Amino acid sequence: MVPIHSIQSRLVCLAASCVLLGAGNVDAQILRGTARTQGSDRPIENARITALLTDGRGVGATTTDDRGRFHLRVSSSGAPFVVTVTRLGMRPTTSNSIMAGERDTLDVDFNVHEEGIVTDTMKVVAAPRLNEIRLQEAKRRGWKVFSPIEIAETRERVNSFEDLLRSTGYPGLIISPRRDDCIRSTRLNRCITVVVDGVPLSGTNPLINPRDVYFMAVLSPSQAQLQFGERAFYGALVVYTRAYGDKYERDRH
Incomplete structure (x- = not known):
C-alpha cells in the first residue's frame, strides 16, 4: 500500500x-x-x-x-x-x-x-510485462511450454539453438544435424513452422542465439493452424526472446 x-x-x-x-x-x-x-x-x-x-x-x-x-x-x-x-x-x-x-x-x-x-491510500499494481502475458496465454491455450526457468538453466551451457532444443528432452521433435534441413514433428515427419516473437519464419533452421530465448512452446497442427493459419499447417515451434526486465522465476501456479 x-x-x-x-x-x-x-x-x-x-x-x-x-x-x-x-x-x-x-x-x-x-x-x-x-x-x-x-x-x-x-x-x-x-x-x-x-x-x-x-x-x-x-x-x-x-x-x-x-x-x-x-x-x-x-x-x-x-x-x-x-x-x-x-x-x-x-x-x-x-x-x-x-x-x-x-x-x-x-x-x-x-x-x-x-x-x-x-488523500486516501491507494494500491498501485504494476502492469505485467509483455513476455509474462505471452507466457500466460501460451499456458491458457494448452501449448507444450518450455518455461523461462527451464530455458534459463540450459541456454548458457549450449552452443546452438538446436542444442537448446535437444536439451529439453522433448520426444516430439526431430532436430537434424544438417543446417539445410528443417525441424520436423515425429508424428507427421513434416517440417513445422518456426515462429519468433509472433512472426512465422520462412526457410529451414533459423539462426537463433540460444541466449536470446526467454521461453518456447510446441503447437500441434490444429493449434498452429488456429493461431497462424496455413503458414503453420503441420505444427509450429514458437520462440519468444528475452526483453529487458524479464524475470526468471519458477512457475508458482
Missing part, C-alpha cells in the same frame, strides 16, 4: 485591502485586484472570483487572467456582500463582509495560502 499525496490548495484570504477610489458605473460597484500565493507571490490564473450577498445570491462573477488580475462588476444595490475565490482543485475561501456604495470602485488583493492535503 503506497500513500499517494495529491496537492490541493486551500485559499485563505489573508488580506483584502479595500480602498475607495471614486465614482464608478451607475448602480454597480467595481472590484479590481489580484489573487496571488502567499510567500512566492505567484499569480493564480483562472481562479473564479464571485460576489455573493449574505443570503447566497450571486451579484457578480469573473475569472483571473494569467497575471492573477481580475475586474469584477458587482450589483449589490448597496447591500453588504462577500467575495469568494475558487479554482478547480482548490477549496473555496470567502472574504469578510464588504460594504460599498452603489457606484464605488474598490481595490481588493487576495493573498493565497497553498496547503497539501493527504
Whole structure:
C-alpha cells in the first residue's frame, strides 16, 4: 500500500485591502485586484472570483487572467456582500463582509495560502510485462511450454539453438544435424513452422542465439493452424526472446 499525496490548495484570504477610489458605473460597484500565493507571490490564473450577498445570491462573477488580475462588476444595490475565490482543485475561501456604495470602485488583493492535503491510500499494481502475458496465454491455450526457468538453466551451457532444443528432452521433435534441413514433428515427419516473437519464419533452421530465448512452446497442427493459419499447417515451434526486465522465476501456479 503506497500513500499517494495529491496537492490541493486551500485559499485563505489573508488580506483584502479595500480602498475607495471614486465614482464608478451607475448602480454597480467595481472590484479590481489580484489573487496571488502567499510567500512566492505567484499569480493564480483562472481562479473564479464571485460576489455573493449574505443570503447566497450571486451579484457578480469573473475569472483571473494569467497575471492573477481580475475586474469584477458587482450589483449589490448597496447591500453588504462577500467575495469568494475558487479554482478547480482548490477549496473555496470567502472574504469578510464588504460594504460599498452603489457606484464605488474598490481595490481588493487576495493573498493565497497553498496547503497539501493527504488523500486516501491507494494500491498501485504494476502492469505485467509483455513476455509474462505471452507466457500466460501460451499456458491458457494448452501449448507444450518450455518455461523461462527451464530455458534459463540450459541456454548458457549450449552452443546452438538446436542444442537448446535437444536439451529439453522433448520426444516430439526431430532436430537434424544438417543446417539445410528443417525441424520436423515425429508424428507427421513434416517440417513445422518456426515462429519468433509472433512472426512465422520462412526457410529451414533459423539462426537463433540460444541466449536470446526467454521461453518456447510446441503447437500441434490444429493449434498452429488456429493461431497462424496455413503458414503453420503441420505444427509450429514458437520462440519468444528475452526483453529487458524479464524475470526468471519458477512457475508458482
